[in-house]
Amino acid sequence: DTGVSQDPRHKITKRGQNVTFRCDPISEHNRLYWYRQTLGQGPEFLTYFQNEAQLEKSRLLSDRFSAERPKGSFSTLEIQRTEQGDSAMYLCASSLALGQTLYEQFFGPGTRLTVL
Amino acid sequence: QKEVEQDPGPLSVPEGAIVSLNCTYSNSAFQYFMWYRQYSRKGPELLMYTYSSGNKEDGRFTAQVDKSSKYISLFIRDSQPSDSATYLCAMTEDTGRRALTFGSGTRLQVQP
Numbered sequence: 087d088t089g090v091s092q093d094p095r096h097k098i099t100k101r102g103q104n105v106t107f108r109c110d111p112i113s114e115h116n117r118l119y120w121y122r123q124t125l126g127q128g129p130e131f132l133t134y135f136q137n138e139a140q141l142e143k144s145r146l147l148s149d150r151f152s153a154e155r156p157k158g159s160f161s162t163l164e165i166q167r168t169e170q171g172d173s174a175m176y177l178c179a180s181s182l183a184l185g186q187t188l189y190e191q192f193f194g195p196g197t198r199l200t201v202l
Numbered sequence: 203q204k205e206v207e208q209d210p211g212p213l214s215v216p217e218g219a220i221v222s223l224n225c226t227y228s229n230s231a232f233q234y235f236m237w238y239r240q241y242s243r244k245g246p247e248l249l250m251y252t253y254s255s256g257n258k259e260d261g262r263f264t265a266q267v268d269k270s271s272k273y274i275s276l277f278i279r280d281s282q283p284s285d286s287a288t289y290l291c292a293m294t295e296d297t298g299r300r301a302l303t304f305g306s307g308t309r310l311q312v313q314p
Binding site: 090117119121126127128129130131134141142172177179181182183190191192195196200201 | 206208243244245246248251268279284288290292298299301302303304305306307
C-alpha cells in the first residue's frame with residue numbers, strides 16, 4: 087500500500103500519560119500536515135512540515151504537543167501529560183508542494199486517541 | 203462563529219435522488235474549495251476541488267462555488283447507497299501553507 091499510513095490506529099491511555107503517534111507519508115511528498123478531528127466535527131489544522139522544517143503551528147497546539155519530521159520522511163506527534171480533552175482522531179495528510187500549484191492532500195486513516 | 207459553516211444533517215434520501223450539500227464561509231481570502239468524503243473511522247478522501255468561482259463536474263458529482271455569496275455546493279446525481287458517508291467541505295487560501303479549513307461535515311444516508 088503506497089498511501090499514507092498511521093500507527094497506532096487506536097490508543098487508549100490514562101490521563102497524565104505521554105503518547106506518541108507516527109505518520110508515514112507518501113514517499114515523494116515533501117509536505118506533511120497534522121489535523122485533529124473530534125466527534126461530529128471536521129478536521130482542525132494543527133501543524134505542517136515542508137521537508138523537515140516545521141513551518142507553522144496552530145494555536146490549538148499547546149506546549150504539551152510536539153511534532154517532528156526528522157530527515158523529512160516520517161513524522162511523530164507527541165502529547166505529554168494527556169488530558170481528557172485530547173481525546174480525538176489525529177489525522178496525518180501529505181502532499182506535494184511545487185511552486186504555487188495546489189496538490190491534493192492525501193489523508194491517512196487516523197489514530198483514535200481515548201484518554202480515560 | 204466558525205469560518206466555515208455546514209449543516210450537520212443527517213440527510214436521508216432514497217436511492218436515485220439528487221443530493222444537494224452546501225457550505226457557507228466568512229473568509230474572503232479562501233480561493234480553493236474542496237469536497238471530501240469520509241466513511242466511518244476512515245480518513246477523508248478528496249472528491250473534487252475548484253479554484254475560485256465556477257462549476258466543475260466529474261461523473262455524478264458537480265461542485266459549485268459562488269464567491270460573491272461565500273457559498274459552495276456539491277450536487278450528487280443518481281445517489282447510491284455507497285454514497286452514504288459524511289461529506290466535508292474544505293477551503294484554503296492561495297498562499298504557501300495550504301492548510302485546510304473544514305466544515306463540520308454533513309452525514310448522508312442513501313436508502314436502497
